[in-house]
Amino acid sequence: MKRRLHDLGLGIRFALGGGREGWARTLLTAVGVGLGVALLLGAASVPRLVDERADRIHDRQPFSPGSVKNTGDLMASLLYATADTEYRDDTIGGKVLRPANADPVLPPGLTSIPAPGTMAVSPALRALLDSPEGELLRPRLPYEITQTIGDAGLVEPSELYYYAGSATLSADTGASSAAGFGNIGEVQPLDPMLVVLVILICVVLLMPVAIFIATAVRFGSERRDRRLAALRLVGADARTTRWIAGGEALAGAVLGLAVGTLLFLGGAEVLGPLKLWSFGFFPGDLRPVPLLALLVAVAVPALAVVVTLAALRSVVIEPLGVARGGRTRRRRLWWRLALPGIGVVLLFLSQNPGVRAAPLSVMPIGIAVQLMDNFATITIATGATLVLTGLITLLPWLVEAVVGRLRGGSLSWQLAVRRLQLSSGTAARTVSGITVAVAGSVALQMYSVAIHDDFDKVTGVDASHAQYTVRTDHPDAKLAQRMTESFRKTPGVQRAIGSVSGYVTPPDAVTAEDMRAVAQLTLGDCATLSELARIDSCKDGDTFVVHPSDDAELAAWVDRTARPGKPVNTADGESGAPQRLWTLPASARTVTARPDPKGKEQYGIFVTPDAIDVSLLSSGAETSAVLTVDQRVPDAAEHIRNTAAELSPQLRVNTVRTVERDQQYAGIQTGLQAASLATLGLIAASMLVSQLEQLRERRRLLAALVAFGTRRATLARSVLWQTAVPVTLGMGLAVAGGLALGALMLRIIGKTVTDWWLFLPLSGAGAAVIFAVSLLSLPALWRMMRPDGLHTE
């Protein structure tokens, strides 16, 4: 043992004092390992980052005086209303505030409640408002900027957020009262489907990084082996040389840890505020979980030594030269099939994990805990890992089998194929990272797209008729009227129908078996109502019973509530709240509905403003306008939002097309995309390094080929094939494996595969890697092909 340590130490000394070449190799390894380490540290920081984000969101969440969290018996001291808006592709968060007493609570990041007519903005929003791009946003936020929201009040540096002061805000206009900020709110259980997704992501992203680090440790190993042979000549035994090599790798890995830490810290500073893939963070929030960081610091050097020792097992270093273990026997298939086979069986037997409630805020740790006591998740994780690992073991066999059968073709093809036949193992090793990454990504994409529907709430409405709805959660007949008027004058709006709608029920008691009848009550002026039903004459004070145009059953259902001359209950039907009765005048005429701009028929009870006191309507009623918009008018959406903001800051504008993406899901999806790209980049980098190394070793040969009059294009194509063949095989295997894995995972959660072609963009990314690597190695190839290569004697 002491000997081994001594040898390791010797290797470290060689790595650090081995002249220029030794240094170059050590640095190359260090940079490679460093990239991997930076990614690992990034991954290790995700739990903290998610926590910090969640904390930031919760910290500015107001809680009401009566809420469970209000342990201090705080009184309402602040009225607020959410006034989020969208501007082009960005979401702008905002609240309108009004102090309810002399000493109101402050949201985080504010030094005082903005006075009426003024607002506090985030730095990013300030920049947007100051820039020409913000021109259409300014009328919507017509407040004077008097304050900047501090970092404590923002989720990410680039967040667009504001707090506006108001003198008129009241509970009647939809405001809520807050006793304080920092509502933990309801603990949102992490959806079991997401748990599976997160497990997959961890497996998929971390495996290629591990593979990359293992590859980086082997950078420049051929030259090192020759140096080791020289050591054998002066009397070192084979084991000693292996451990010396291990020491060299260790030195590179430890240096890599340092490089990785620097890259990580620098990366956090640079990337945090950039808001890549709509996800930004405060650099200070990106701190690895100490335990995981420690794991990285220990595992990476250990991996380096183990990989080196293992790699050298197949290399015989003799005093007079290096012999690579010529693999004469063919690779066997059966045991390579065993790993993915077991994985498939495990996944096949797995049940949908009944995951208990876990707060999103502690997501990955929460998952770790669940993993410990949830058998289903363990089998899924194991199964998925086995399938993906199985791909790595299958790949060398596949490459050998396929490449061994390739024949003929053009010269460049022949050169590439022969090269691959001679070293199919190396080729397979290089692309194994890409295979796992792509297979995992394919499975993840399939999985996430299939569960997409659950998280994306698409309003299934014909978007050619109406593109926008504007609404607020309280009934206000005047507002409805003003909306109609204002929006008709807004550029781009072709049609606008404003109305108040709520639900009414018959006041009679219902038996347990019977279902309580319910009808929609729509309040609007005559013009509006005429748009929605075939009404020939109308004056204010009129009421109508509206039947659907061709559904007698539904019409009968409406009639159970809408009985002219009889009262209806306008309060919430089921809540047991005291009834508020309103009598439908006996004069109410029955008419048929006509499609609204959304293409939908509205039916039930239609009333004009004079016929009812709006305050009778329940709090569930809403005021809304449906707009038909000419999409060709530039920035129509912004004009509409501006009009809405002018009418009331609380009006929410929805595009019918708008996809309301669940935040949890979106976060995971975003992380997946970013990480997949990073992984592919890493793999491309390691492929490039080995490609360049190979070219440098063949400098003389390349020069000789040039002497024969070999065209550059021929060699360039050969380099391309040499990358393309293994990558294509890897991608093929990855797609097959990924589709299988994805289908199995979906089977577990009882979904069907919705789209088999999801791998296409990933294949595109793979192709991009091929071309990038080939293209980037061309300058080196050109340089090697200069006749000077012959001259170095």
Add this chain to the structure above:
Amino acid sequence: MSIGHTLLGLLESGPRHGYDLKRAFDEKFGHDRPLHYGQVYSTMSRLLKNGLVEVDGVEAGGGPERKRYAITEAGVTDVETWIRQPEKPEPYLQSTLYTKVVLALLTGRDAADVLDTQRAEHLRLMRVLTDRKRRGDLSDQLICDHALFHLEADLRWLELTAARLVQLATEVRT
């Protein structure tokens, strides 16, 4: 080359007539210079006198002296001793070429030219030998190679000298 020892060696495989001996010698070793009959007989009579060969028999008729010679025990020992004894390496210390080069340098003639001319001459001979080697059998090849290696050694010396002419010039002139 010792003709006596060579002829003795040829006799070791069996008794031979003087004429056979000459033919065997010429065939194996006398490519450039065949033996005269006289040389054979004078050598054989010296060997007889020293007791290294004996007359095995005389054939009647035919030529004047149809003696058949056989090697004696003493002869075998003598051949054995000769073959085992290493040849004294030629020191080549008296080189005409060297003298020419130095003289050229001393008299202000172009010494490099002397060397180049000599190289061309050497190569000319080497070409002839190489050509002969190509046409000849194995013994031809070995003999030519021997000469070629010697010529090559000379040429190496020429190269070395050429590379050191400047140094040599300063040395001989002081």
Add this chain to the structure above:
Amino acid sequence: MTPAGSLLVAQDLHKAYGPTPALDGAEFSIHPGEVVAVMGPSGSGKSTLLHCLAGIVTPDSGKILYDGRELSAMSDAERSALRRTEFGFVFQFGQLVPELTCVENVALPLRLTGVKRKEAERRSLEWMERLEVADLGNKRPGEVSGGQGQRVAVARSLVTQPRVVFADEPTGALDSLNGERVMQLLTEAARSTNAAVVLVTHEARVAAYSDREIVVRDGKSRDMMLEHSV
């Protein structure tokens, strides 16, 4: 120097790598079917002369005429085409492509000129037979001896039936027996196809396979034969 009847002529070549001149007014000429040795100590510029003559390197100044055409006036593509079709090359360490089999290596120049694989390999095997290495066809260069490899390289240089073969220390890595055999096969094969051979060597015994020699020293050439005849 009279270029009359010469296949490849170089006049007053100058070439410098950085500050050190490799060629400093070198001259050269060769007739069809002639074997000319380029001799000289290492660093004398003989390899540079060969590279210039073969159009691999362009000289800084001077003229190279191949078959009446000015080499330095050609584009890189034209010179590459010339090397593919008219020239053959043998290098010191063979420089066989390690992943290709021997026969594929020999076929390489043919395939560069667009000959179909089957045909190229058939013709390659003929040449390998002439160089007594036909049995090595399916072996990789790593599996044959240095002498065999060099013979494969000679076969490769001759397979396109070039008019000039450039051999740069073709026996440099071989023992004298293998070296001589390679030289013998190379010169015989070249003579039989009337190919000229430019033979760069520092070994006199290798140079003895030539018809005449020129000596390069300090970037200047000297044609002894020519001087004698004059």
